[in-house]
Amino acid sequence: MISKKHLATIVFLFSLLFVNAQTTNIMVRAKAKDAKFIGTSIGGAKIMVLDAYSGEILDEGITSGSTGDTERIMKKDWGRGVDLSDDKTAGYMATLDIDEPKFITVKAYAPVNKKQAEVVSSTQLWVIPGKDITGDGVVLEIPGFVVDILSPQTHERIKASDKIWLEANIVMMCGCPVTKDGLWDANQYEVKAVITSSEGNSREVVLDQKDKPSTFSGETNLDKGLYEIMIYAYDPVTGNSGLDKTNIIVN
Missing domain, CATH: 2.60.40 (Immunoglobulin-like)
Structure with missing residues (x-):
């Protein structure tokens, strides 16, 4: 001791x-x-x-x-x-x-x-x-994705008769690109736009990665009103997720 x-x-x-x-x-x-x-x-x-x-x-x-x-x-x-x-x-x-x-x-x-x-x-x-x-x-x-909404722009005014182009840039948190059949495979990820009106009604639009790396896009039509647009990316394998939001006016 x-x-x-x-x-x-x-x-x-x-x-x-x-x-x-x-x-x-x-x-x-x-x-x-x-x-x-x-x-x-x-x-x-x-x-x-x-x-x-x-x-x-x-x-x-x-x-x-x-x-x-x-x-x-x-x-x-x-x-x-x-x-x-x-x-x-x-x-x-x-x-x-x-x-x-x-x-x-x-x-x-x-x-x-x-x-x-x-x-x-x-x-x-x-x-x-x-x-x-x-x-x-x-x-x-x-963990996660970096999601940047490219279109529509914040508080953009769009005619109800026009197609609304939805586009987002999505990369890994290090900036690494997401492409179909690439090392970070766009086919593996779920990317959607969730569009919610000021009355609380929502719809979803699937976005797809096509020609430009990390750029996902789609289109839709909307009636007159105020809308919040959320675009998210989700990887069911790793659980990585990320999102961005914007607001538009359809008149």
């Missing part, structure tokens, strides 16, 4: 290990679910590193770099201990100056430039002074 005197000595010696603040680096990455890393091409992910107990922000920044090696990430079997990233893959290197082990919360807001699609993913872990976390580092998964 350790005496109180010996225990005090052990605690004192342990505290000497962390008497001075040490720079500790933590690589943080945001990875789209069923896709690649979120980087410069789509504006990056906002990364925040906080003290888990006090909420103090210890470091923050935006991921930058490429979406990563498609072959490595999407086509090869992942082995234990094998990094999915390389030196060009998007990430943010957080730097902490800590003098004792710290329990932290790491958050990713992504994609930061697409507010209608942005989600928050987070985790918690202990960080030891001077013990860097590099390689893939801390990887936060970002």
Whole structure:
């Protein structure tokens, strides 16, 4: 049994290990679910590193770099201990100056430039002074799709006698394209426009990806009135989903 005197000595010696603040680096990455890393091409992910107990922000920044090696990430079997990233893959290197082990919360807001699609993913872990976390580092998964309605435009006035063109751009959360029979296969996804009148009546229109990658379209007619248009994408295999909304006037 350790005496109180010996225990005090052990605690004192342990505290000497962390008497001075040490720079500790933590690589943080945001990875789209069923896709690649979120980087410069789509504006990056906002990364925040906080003290888990006090909420103090210890470091923050935006991921930058490429979406990563498609072959490595999407086509090869992942082995234990094998990094999915390389030196060009998007990430943010957080730097902490800590003098004792710290329990932290790491958050990713992504994609930061697409507010209608942005989600928050987070985790918690202990960080030891001077013990860097590099390689893939801390990887936060970002589920969903980025959906941007291209047509009709917000508050557009359309004649009741005209066809209403429905069009949306849909990409993975990393910006990776969606195409028929492609790596991210449009045939696998359900994409619909849900059109709701001011009286609460709704109808659905199926949208299809045709000539242009990631662009889904369809058309319909509407009677005079005020309408909300929601276009959503859903993957029944992974559960990824995303949507965008707009409003129009038919007169």
